[in-house]
Amino acid sequence: MSLANLKRFFPDDKSLLLGCEPSLTFSPKHLEGFECCDDRISNSKLLVGFGIRDFFSTALKLDITKMKLRRRDVPTGRITKKMRQIIRFTASIADYLVEKYDAQPVFVPHHFLPEQDRVILPDSDIAEMVINEMKKPNDAVILKNNLHPFQVINFYKRFDLVFSMRHHSNAFAYYSAVPTFGYGISEKIFNFFDETGQDNMLIDPYKSEMSEIKSRIDQVLRNKAEISKKLKAEIAKSKHRMIQALDTALEGM
Numbered sequence: 001m002s003l004a005n006l007k008r009f010f011p012d013d014k015s016l017l018l019g020c021e022p023s024l025t026f027s028p029k030h031l032e033g034f035e036c037c038d039d040r041i042s043n044s045k046l047l048v049g050f051g052i053r054d055f056f057s058t059a060l061k062l063d064i065t066k067m068k069l070r071r072r073d074v075p076t077g078r079i080t081k082k083m084r085q086i087i088r089f090t091a092s093i094a095d096y097l098v099e100k101y102d103a104q105p106v107f108v109p110h111h112f113l114p115e116q117d118r119v120i121l122p123d124s125d126i127a128e129m130v131i132n133e134m135k136k137p138n139d140a141v142i143l144k145n146n147l148h149p150f151q152v153i154n155f156y157k158r159f160d161l162v163f164s165m166r167h168h169s170n171a172f173a174y175y176s177a178v179p180t181f182g183y184g185i186s187e188k189i190f191n192f193f194d195e196t197g198q199d200n201m202l203i204d205p206y207k208s209e210m211s212e213i214k215s216r217i218d219q220v221l222r223n224k225a226e227i228s229k230k231l232k233a234e235i236a237k238s239k240h241r242m243i244q245a246l247d248t249a250l251e252g253m
Helices: 002-009 081-101 123-133 149-156 167-175 187-195 210-222 224-250
Strands: 047-051 061-063 068-070 104-107 161-164 180-183
Touching: 047 081, 047 123, 047 167, 081 104, 081 123, 081 161, 081 210, 104 123, 149 167, 161 167, 161 210, 167 180, 167 187, 167 224, 180 187, 180 210, 210 224
Parallel strands: 047 104, 047 161, 161 180
Antiparallel strands: 061 068
8 A cells, every 4th residue: 555655656666665674674683682571471371462552444633733643533542443342352362362371461562652642542551451351361461661672573582472453563573483463454464464475364353253263373373383484484585675675775875
């Protein structure tokens, strides 16, 4: 979708570069010294990461008088019916993983702003809503807000499995070859999974049956080592494409 929009402004295709995700160009050396330590996280349990956000399907409105973005769908501080559906869906997934695998759900906030600057709710607020909806939330953890991006990327390598409706959650898990289910709710998510050859890992939080999701979770965890191996091979290709795009963009500067 972004590429299609850009083509309207730049008809010459030669001026447009398509890359997957800049963070894929980082080397392990870039991330050294940015570990995220949290004593609440188990070193023995299956760790399942969740990248959850306040989702809006209606475009935001610009308030010209205050030069601030506003929501059109619900008043500030509220969530939509569809978001409540996603919260219940996510809580059911977390409960299943806790009950069957004694997993620890870990929520990774990617978005947080001071209250006066907020347009949508912080990720940590949405995570709290998911935890409140869970039947067995005892071990669930929400990481601190405003961690350094490199700390966040580093943390994803600790996960055994990730569920995400955030592009960067998917990308950071992909960077560490962690199997990731993506919520198919936006073009950005669809395009990322298509670009990385993981269409089979998309799930629909509005229509998917929990019995089907549970079966898919079981299958992925049974084949986790094989899936991670394939992801590592695919990551190398994605990284090469991204580096080529950046080299071309920076050529001559």
